Amino acid sequence: MEQTVGVVSLGCAKNLVDSELILGQLQAAGFTVTPRAEEAAVLIVNTCGFITPAKEESVNTILELARFKTRGCCRVLLVAGCLAQRYGRELLAEMPEIDGVLGTGAVPRVADAVWRALSGEKVTFLGAPGYDYDTGLPRLQATPGYTAYVKIAEGCSHRCSFCAIPAIRGPYRSRSMEAVEAEVAALAAGGVKEVILVAQDTTSYGRDLYGDYRLASLLRRLAAVPGVAWLRLLYCHPDGVTDELITAMAEEEKICSYLDLPLQHINRRILGAMGRRGDGRYIRRLIERLRNRIPGLTLRTSLIVGFPGETEAEFQELLDFMQEVRFERAGIFKFCPEEGTHAAVLPGQLPEELKEERYHRAMAGQQKISLEHNLSLIGRKVEVLVEGRRKDRYYGRTRGDAPEVDGRVVFTGPDRGMASGSLVTVRVHRAGEYDLIGELIP
CATH class of the missing domain: 3.80.30.20 (tm_1862 like domain)
Structure with missing residues (x-):
């Protein structure tokens, strides 16, 4: 019987890498990865526990996903990551919706944890933080391909x-x-x-x-x-x-x-x-x-x-x-x-x-x-990594813009189907507090 799994990754980019390693291992173990929570037999929340708002977001996400135990296909809900490392036993005691917890050192054991949980075991993989990332763990990239x-x-x-x-x-x-x-x-x-x-x-x-x-x-x-x-x-x-x-x-x-x-x-x-x-x-x-x-x-x-x-x-x-x-x-x-x-x-x-x-x-x-x-950048040429297109405009980032936290460059140009990940040159015409507006230089 096919088993589907979905992972929700919260917090920083470092946590996202852990989530990609979790996905890679589960795929290698024969699970089918789905981005649709309602289709997943197994749901894993990779939590953040850095500050109170992040912990609250993690708890709210757990409760939200727990609904799919009655409204979807979910048979197992696991909590991984920083919140599990700090409060794993408390989470299991106070949230009966959870079927297991995996601390920050349990990433290489995720497939074992899922199989155990599917067999009815309340999984508690809590130990020393961290794991050996140099052992060639499979990884399924969740970011855009570029x-x-x-x-x-x-x-x-x-x-x-x-x-x-x-x-x-x-x-x-x-x-x-x-x-x-x-x-x-x-x-x-x-x-x-x-x-x-x-x-x-x-x-x-x-x-x-x-x-x-x-x-x-x-x-x-x-x-x-x-x-x-x-x-x-x-x-x-x-x-x-x-x-x-x-x-x-x-x-x-x-x-x-x-x-x-x-x-x-x-x-x-x-x-x-x-x-x-x-x-x-x-x-x-x-x-x-x-x-x-x-x-x-x-x-x-x-x-x-x-x-x-x-x-x-x-x-x-x-x-x-x-x-x-x-x-x-x-x-x-x-x-x-x-x-x-x-x-x-x-x-x-x-x-x-x-x-x-x-x-x-x-x-x-x-x-x-x-x-x-x-x-001050108006009139200048900037190198842009193309991320996509909306209607008649492309958008991307400069070398001075990291994903998620910084602004974008929105620009017009010939409809020639530029692929995401292309590097192009754009002349800046207008600017806002965060984003730049420009035109592709052929």
């Missing part, structure tokens, strides 16, 4: 006071260069043009395995892989941005001049309370080096407002820093007290209304910066 995420490390060894990831994912563990290169080569041979390297901290790559920062060396090896057009870096901790990495980004054409550099804040006291090393002077010097040495660099950052004890003056210092540095891209987040973290019990927790007000002020400032940057 773009793929590649996880270069698992876990995190930083001790940021607001973050529970080390408890959920374990300490930092780099994959070997050979394994990453082999995976990228296989993806490129299958048509992937854009490879996006992810880890909880990509710039720490290699320290545990080779005794030194090796991201620059890895990038140069990947830049030599035939078929790869763009290499993109996400989640780069500022402590690991070495001169070798900056030089590699400046010299290797395939490496996008794009750096995702989550800084969280600029005030020295707040950074100290967050468990982050460095201060405003170090951060400014780093940004100056990056901008001076990498032509056309697009900088993305993540910033937290409303951290416990943040004064109006400290928040204003952050706003002034944003205006000074003028990040092309920025994500603003309200502090969320995460259970089990030091920051959750710090004195001076701010009211939600104040955090919301500061969030909107910071967002408004960043939107103006983003608009001014985009307006």
Whole structure:
């Protein structure tokens, strides 16, 4: 009898890679993958457990999918990922709809878990976080065929006071260069043009395995892989941005001049309370080096407002820093007290209304910066990775735009059926806060 399986992936790109490995193993085990939840005999939710809103989304998704036990074909509902790792036994006790839980280290055992659950067993695969990703697990790509995420490390060894990831994912563990290169080569041979390297901290790559920062060396090896057009870096901790990495980004054409550099804040006291090393002077010097040495660099950052004890003056210092540095891209987040973290019990927790007000002020400032940057691109030519077409317009992304989090380029051109994944040149005619409007240059 044919067994169908569907996977819902929540949270970050790192979790998405796990979901693709789950899908690949189930397909290799003889299951038929379906994107339609009502058709699946087995439903798996790969959850996020990073902050309270993510946990709430995970629980709501579990409850939503549980409806297909009575309205669809679902016989088994499994919960995997970060929420299962942290609260697996509680989920099983409080949500009878769930037929099993798989922690973050159970990805290689997913087929076994599904078969057991189908036979009536309440599966509890909870143990040490993380797993060996270098053993050639099959992978079914869930992203568009021209773009793929590649996880270069698992876990995190930083001790940021607001973050529970080390408890959920374990300490930092780099994959070997050979394994990453082999995976990228296989993806490129299958048509992937854009490879996006992810880890909880990509710039720490290699320290545990080779005794030194090796991201620059890895990038140069990947830049030599035939078929790869763009290499993109996400989640780069500022402590690991070495001169070798900056030089590699400046010299290797395939490496996008794009750096995702989550800084969280600029005030020295707040950074100290967050468990982050460095201060405003170090951060400014780093940004100056990056901008001076990498032509056309697009900088993305993540910033937290409303951290416990943040004064109006400290928040204003952050706003002034944003205006000074003028990040092309920025994500603003309200502090969320995460259970089990030091920051959750710090004195001076701010009211939600104040955090919301500061969030909107910071967002408004960043939107103006983003608009001014985009307006400066009018009249310029940009390379665009075509993603699709709606009616009479194509859309895609530049080297300065990561999927999901950044803007798009919408452009007109001859109706010649450009395939998704094509690289074209577009002249920018108009600009908004996030998106660019242009015309194809033949």
